Amino acid sequence: MNNFSLSKPLNMAPTGIATFAKTQMCQDIRNIDADIAILGAPSDLAIQGRTGCRLGPRGIRIASTRFSYKPGGTYDSERGKFYMDSDRWTVADCGDVDYVPGDWVQTSDNIEAAVRILAEKGVMPVVLGGDCAIGYPVIKGMEAAGSFDIIHFDAHLDWTKPVGGQKYFNGAPMRNAAGLRYVGRILHLGVRGAGSSGPDDFADAKAHGDMIYSVKQTRAAGIQAILNEFKPDKKVFIAIDIDVMDASCARATASPMFGGFWYEEMADMFEAIAGSAEIIGITLTEVAPPYDDGVDTTAYLAARMISDILNFATKAKEEKE
Numbered sequence: 240m241n242n243f244s245l246s247k248p249l250n251m252a253p254t255g256i257a258t259f260a261k262t263q264m265c266q267d268i269r270n271i272d273a274d275i276a277i278l279g280a281p282s283d284l285a286i287q288g289r290t291g292c293r294l295g296p297r298g299i300r301i302a303s304t305r306f307s308y309k310p311g312g313t314y315d316s317e318r319g320k321f322y323m324d325s326d327r328w329t330v331a332d333c334g335d336v337d338y339v340p341g342d343w344v345q346t347s348d349n350i351e352a353a354v355r356i357l358a359e360k361g362v363m364p365v366v367l368g369g370d371c372a373i374g375y376p377v378i379k380g381m382e383a384a385g386s387f388d389i390i391h392f393d394a395h396l397d398w399t400k401p402v403g404g405q406k407y408f409n410g411a412p413m414r415n416a417a418g419l420r421y422v423g424r425i426l427h428l429g430v431r432g433a434g435s436s437g438p439d440d441f442a443d444a445k446a447h448g449d450m451i452y453s454v455k456q457t458r459a460a461g462i463q464a465i466l467n468e469f470k471p472d473k474k475v476f477i478a479i480d481i482d483v484m485d486a487s488c489a490r491a492t493a494s495p496m497f498g499g500f501w502y503e504e505m506a507d508m509f510e511a512i513a514g515s516a517e518i519i520g521i522t523l524t525e526v527a528p529p530y531d532d533g534v535d536t537t538a539y540l541a542a543r544m545i546s547d548i549l550n551f552a553t554k555a556k557e558e559k560e
């Protein structure tokens with residue numbers, strides 16, 4: 240979207256409508272024409288602790304206006320490559336899935352239906368949470384993608400058994416996703432410390448074929464060795480809970496956790512994953528802007544990581560062409 244100017248619009252970060260990376264707005268998801276779709280899932284109806292991540296999509300979008308895509312791509316001086324040539328790749332921001340106050344079932348159905356439309360059209364969804372419970376309807380909506388594995392970055396395993404009869408809460412999206420026929424195994428990275436999942440949850444995940452690495456174990460083994468061992472399916476879905484990051488750089492979340500990953504480790508892991516499998520979708524959950532610092536570090540970190548995954552995923556496709 241162009242800004243008004245008496246000369247050629249410059250479209251700098253603070254101007255324009257704050258779509259993700261200032262990409263085009265898609266007003267009707269049913270008529271989307273893009274490679275990649277940004278979709279907000281602003282719901283924190285299923286969270287156990289403090290709320291606020293219903294404002295995650297908005298916060299991440301504002302932070303993401305520091306990036307934009309241009310013809311020829313953006314140069315990464317460390318890697319010596321240009322990424323996300325806007326003449327080659329189209330990203331459209333589809334706005335948010337409707338959040339129905341007090342009704343997680345209807346909100347969840349809205350999320351699933353929106354992702355289903357994208358998956359059936361072969362558009363890669365990038366879903367901005369929302370609490371981690373949004374992960375299950377998103378992955379359920381990915382049915383048209385065929386079989387795929389999940390790579391799950393989180394301080395928590397998210398394999399908790401139902402609580403008070405509620406199965407679809409933010410502690411269980413991976414347990415629920417594992418029950419879908421087209422979901423293969425799950426590689427969990429960054430799980431650490433005292434959390435919501437108990438020993439039998441870890442045993443259930445392992446029985447499902449999942450592999451689980453803490454931050455320390457991931458660093459010791461190295462991402463490439465882990466991928467060689469895990470042998471991901473041809474397609475992988477990436478699910479990131481922002482609390483996988485160290486609390487010192489991601490405090491704006493429901494459950495900040497110390498001992499997490501640093502940004503550059505994440506970027507290197509995303510690059511390795513993109514080289515090992517086709518990335519078919521992303522969720523980034525639990526960013527709660529009300530708790531962020533004065534420069535929106537957590538939201539910016541989330542936006543930066545999504546941007547990196549898209550860079551590496553599209554570069555891997557270009558290199559195969």
Ligand SMILES: [Mn+2]
Pocket residue numbers: 393394395480482483494
């Ligand atoms: Mn978590």
